[in-house]
Amino acid sequence: MQYKDTSDLEISLLLEAIYRKYGYDFREYSQAHIRRRILNRMALSGFEDIAQMQSMVLNNVPFASELLQDLSITVTEMFRDPAFYRSLREKVIPILKTYPFIKIWHAGCATGEEAYSMAILLQEEGLYDRTTIYATDFNQLALNRAKEGIFSNKLIKEYTSNYQLSGGKESFSSYYTSHYDNVIMNQSLKKNIVWANHNLVTDSVFAEVNLILCRNVLIYFDQNLQNKVQSLFYNSLINGGILSLGSKESIRFTDYFEHYSELDLKQRIFKKKY
C-alpha cells in the first residue's frame, strides 16, 4: 500500500481548515517554511500532534489569530539593503520625476519600516507631495503598528547606518522624535501613505501604479502562487512601471520574465516593457 507521510497530510488539512474557516490561504506557501512555523507553534503551545491543533484552530478564534501571526513574517528594517535604496535614488527616481502624479504600491509592508523609508527618500528628492504610497499587508496587527509609526530606539543605530549607506542627504534623527525607549516618526512622513489590508493570495488589482515594491514576500510562495502574484503585479503596473523585488527573488522562473527589462539586476529592479 502506498501512503503519504502523516504529518504532511495533517499540515495540508490544517491549512485547508484555516482557509475554509477564516479565508486566509497558506496552501501554496513554501512547505518547508510552513511546516517549521506550525511545528514551532505546536511545541510552544504543548500540543501532541497537528490534528489536536486543528481542532483548536477551528474552535478557538484567539488561538487561530495567534497561529496567523506565526505564519505571517514581519521581519523588516528601515532602508533594508542600503544598496537597493541607493539604486532606487539613482535609477528609479529620475523615471518617477517624469510623472505629474506618482502612485507607489508597497505590497507586504508588515510593520511599515520600508514604507517610511520610501517616504523619506521621496521627501528628499522633492517628490513626496505628488505621491501616494499604498502600503498593504494581510496582517492587520502589523498594519496597526505601521500606522502608529513608533519603533524601538534600540534599532535606530542600525537604521541610521542603513540610511547613510543608502545615500541619505539629511541627518536621520530629523525624521523622528525620541520618546522614552521609542522613536516616533514625523507626522509629515505619514500624510501620503494609505495603509490598507490587502491579501496578495486572495485579493485582486486595486490601482494602477508607477512602482511596486514587494521585497522578501515571494520567497514564501511556491512557484504556482508566485506566478499568480506576478500576474497581479503585471496588471497593476502602468507600461514602463517599475517592479522591485527582494535581493534573492527573481522573475526568471515565472511566466512574466519576458515582459520586463532589467533596470538593475543585482538589486532586482525591473521595468515593465511598453
Add this chain to the structure above:
Amino acid sequence: MQYEAIVIGVSSGGMNAMKIIFSAMPAHFSIPMIIVQHLGAHSDGQWITLLNDKSQLEIKEADEKEKIEKGTIYIAPPNYHLLIEKDKTFSLTIDERVNYSRPSIDVLFESAAEAYRNKLIGIVLTGANNDGTKGIKRIQECGGLTIIQDPKTAESAYMPKAAISAIEPNFIGSLDEIAEFLIKIEQQKR
C-alpha cells in the same frame, strides 16, 4: 545505502575548515553539499569566488527555488535562512534569527532531515555557539548519518562539543579525516 545530500554547519573558523574539506574533494564527488556558514549580514560573497579557486567542484550561493544538483556545493546566502523542500529545491526565508543566527544551521538541518530522511549526511564543524545541535539530533532521529569534527582539532571547540553532548555521532574526526571518510562513503555507493 545511497546518500543523496550532505549538509554542513560551520561557524567561527569556518573559512579554513571549508577550504580544507572542499579542496580535498575529487572532481567526480557527486553528492551535493549544502553549507550554512555564519557570516555578517552584509557579506558580499567574494569569499565564495576565493573558495571556488581551491575546489574542483562548483561552489555557488543557493538560490530560491533552485533544484539541488549532483556535484555542486551550495552556500546559504547571508541574512537568509536556507531550507530544503521535499522536492529537493531550496527555499529562503527572513524569519527571526535562530540561535542568534540567520542563516541558522538548525533550520537547514531540520528541513533537510525531513526532505532526505535516511539518505542524508549531517556534519557539524568548528564554531563558537550551539547552533546545529538540535538539527544534528533531528538528522539522527530521521535515520541520517552524523559526523562531528573532533573538538580537539577544531579552531573553536564549542559547537562540535555541544553537538557531541546531544548525540553519539557515527563518525568523529579531524577535517582531513572527515574528507577522507566522505570520499570513502561516496565510493561505496558506486
